[in-house]
Amino acid sequence: EVQLVESGGGLIQPGGSLRLSCAASGFAVSSNYMSWVRQAPGKGLEWVSLTYSGGNTYYADSVKGRFTISRDNSKNTLHLQMNRLRDGDTAVYYCARELVAAADNGYYYYLDVWGKVTTVTVSS
Amino acid sequence: SSELTQDPAVSVALGQTVRITCQGDSLRSYYASWYQQRPGQAPVLVIYGENNRPSGIPDRFSGSTSGNTGSLTITGAQAEDEADYYCASRDSSDNHHYVFGIGTTVTVL
Numbered sequence: 001e002v003q004l005v006e007s008g009g010g011l012i013q014p015g016g017s018l019r020l021s022c023a024a025s026g027f028a029v030s031s032n033y034m035s036w037v038r039q040a041p042g043k044g045l046e047w048v049s050l051t052y053s054g055g056n057t058y059y060a061d062s063v064k065g066r067f068t069i070s071r072d073n074s075k076n077t078l079h080l081q082m083n084r085l086r087d088g089d090t091a092v093y094y095c096a097r098e099l100v101a102a103a104d105n106g107y108y109y110y111l112d113v114w115g116k117v118t119t120v121t122v123s124s
Numbered sequence: 125s126s127e128l129t130q131d132p133a134v135s136v137a138l139g140q141t142v143r144i145t146c147q148g149d150s151l152r153s154y155y156a157s158w159y160q161q162r163p164g165q166a167p168v169l170v171i172y173g174e175n176n177r178p179s180g181i182p183d184r185f186s187g188s189t190s191g192n193t194g195s196l197t198i199t200g201a202q203a204e205d206e207a208d209y210y211c212a213s214r215d216s217s218d219n220h221h222y223v224f225g226i227g228t229t230v231t232v233l
Contacts, residue, residue: 035222037167037222037224044208044210044224044225044226044227045159045161045167045210045212045224045227046224047212047221047222047223047224050220050221050222056220058220058221060221061125094166094167101172101173103155103173103174106153106154107154108154108155108157108172108173108174109154109157109213109214109222110157110169110172110173110212111157111159111167111169111212112169112172112178114166114167114168114169115166116166117166
């Protein structure tokens with residue numbers, strides 16, 4: 001069964017750091033595009049970061065320079081290192097696998113598997 | 125970055141049909157994908173590409189695209205379809221980024 005299980009969330013003071021983990025089963029994170037998506041309390045979904053199977057990484061402007069996405073292929077795990085945390089980073093965080101398929105006019109992308117959630121609360 | 129616009133809320137009578145729309149420039153370049161999120165649960169993919177349903181998604185869910193607008197239609201809405209629905213696509217202004225709509229809350233009456 002294809003599954004993602006996040007961990008690492010918690011309560012942290014502003015300016016602090018946390019590392020989220022996302023353990024995959026049923027597929028290899030090393031050969032897939034993987035994303036982090038977050039959802040602030042009562043708000044909608046916000047894309048945070050993407051890593052391609054080749055290793056390139058991309059970030060939303062709101063977290064660029066503070067967050068780092070990475071993989072540990074030996075443990076089949078995706079990570080999100082979050083530094084200099086702010087109140088606005090308070091959210092539930094999901095990891096997700098992105099698939100790509102060819103269409104007549106190019107490609108289409110979609111997040112087919114999502115993790116359960118891990119909660120990050122930034123507060124003094 | 126680009127935006128995807130959704131109506132905040134719609135309601136539908138049990139067994140009737142509801143269409144949720146998503147507008148944005150990115151949809152001229154990329155198909156929308158659609159996600160259902162029930163309260164307290166993780167999002168679930170319901171439609172992707174031109175009109176594809178993952179395994180296990182009922183065939184009452186369908187998708188379509190025209191110009192800069194993507195649509196999700198629920199034909200014969202059931203009580204369990206009451207949820208938030210988000211559209212998403214790659215961002216045409218920076219195609220390594222994703223963009224989500226604000227979400228549409230569907231209430232089944």
